[in-house]
Amino acid sequence: MNRIVVVALALTAATVWGEDPQPKKEPHKLPPELKVLRLGLIAKSQSNPVFQAARVGAVDAAKEWSEKLGIPVEVDWRTPLDEDAQKQAEYLEQLALQGVRGIAISCSDANTVTDAINRAVARGIPVVCFDSDARNSKRFCFHGVDDLECGRRLMAETAKALGPAGGDVAILAGNQNAPNLQKRVAGAKEEAAKHKNIRIVDVYYHKETPQDGAARVEQVQQANPHIKAWCMVGGWPLFTDVLLKWEPGRIKIVAVDALPSQLPYVEKGVAQVLMAQHCYNWGHRSIDLLVERIAYGREPKNPIDTAPLIPVTAENAKEFGKNWEKWLRKL
Template identity: 50%
Template structure:
């Protein structure tokens, strides 16, 4: 993907707008340097393109919003190479102890990261969640998808594509991720509205959230259970790589979450019926904007839970949506 090559994917990476180290404090003053603000970004994994998009959004927000707020912004990318909630927890506390004024987190496991979030708040950092929430923590707010709505939309669209009959399977990602658990539950609940459709017994397939692991999960299941006529993918993981779906276009119906550039090719080829785009780029951009507003101007978020509306992407508007990515990531 175009933006991957633009990113430094080391476990510790900082993007600084301007010169100077992020933890050298300076208050704004007449003729003096701007105050330096460090915002930590702790996503689920570096290997997942949706979080690479979030990182791009955070970097752009630092560049664009820093001057507007009269500060110099550094994004400290402390995301594990692969999903690991314990490493996330360690990164959150390390960021707080290093003096990060703000931290944005997508939780791999809310139970594991909640104590670290609470500790970071005690140490003086503002913490918010994006994509995957920790609602019982002391985090300030959440920005992202309404996961119940997401699951219902995916299943309703799949039912329409399958003429409301046939056997389906669910591709579900990380079994401990709270956002994915809610989506799976919503898919199952929506499925009850369609009496001629059934979920394959043991038909929820969990896997590490990498393209390779998800491709293996889908194709192994399809080969073993050829009666699967449709897939409800509550994440877009296998579609982040080429030649993932080993069947003829339209032979098996697929509705998936996210609409990154690599995924759009599956719409265009007819392998995927529809995608529901989350605001992956906005997870980073909006998180930085919200945190800066509170840190610099003491502006609280409008709501504790801020929901980004899903965008339905089909063959009809795939080219238009691809142009949006070109604008976001130019």
């Protein structure tokens, strides 16, 4: 068979299988004079590793889009050291004035940042929320878990861990003003109402640092030794090793997230289930959503872009932990 026939057959096969023998880049709608596409990323705090993972995801997405678009895509990371909604609002204003083309934010307090989001949108800068939403703002999309469903699943796993005997359950809830955490608490209470053998002692709030979270749990447990389980809508205390001294299984723990520091808790049986969020994807997906809108004018199919929860137990903790080698690498 001569070369011409071979090439012809290859082209025919490509057509049959729906492949473009010479794939062409889809033309974008960015101004030809634009040299760099700058996007802002505002997380809740630099002290929380889940947001470091989100930053890595955003940077990786930016690199991928740089190749696709043919111009550099850069991520401008503006995040307070610890949670501070007012600083987040200030960063929104700064980024908008400094000419970024889009902004992604995880809101510490929706009420505090909504006006700043709306002012950015009024300047023609699209905003996407991730992890924690500002539902009443003019952001065009939210990417994150369904927080009500997250709370329900946490309490369902707590009830399962307690078994038929049930018992008193404490809910640990971090920042009282965070809209995502409020919804998780609501979901947990809703699920608890379905279990006659479960009684919620109270909802306990604290500053969202590992040390404050662990201190709060120890303080409450000491004052209320009848508490049989902790339903944690965030994993803050497990970012430290403070509670690893607890006798495995005596007090049940079900928590959100499955960071490297949390995995020993399920491996040793101190915690029964961790509900992992794909923190890396918070950043990656946010950048994808922004670039799709800015460069191609594409809107998401749904303004609520729901992310999955991944149950992590002693059985799959080691395998899941491999993700963090990528997610927490140094930038």
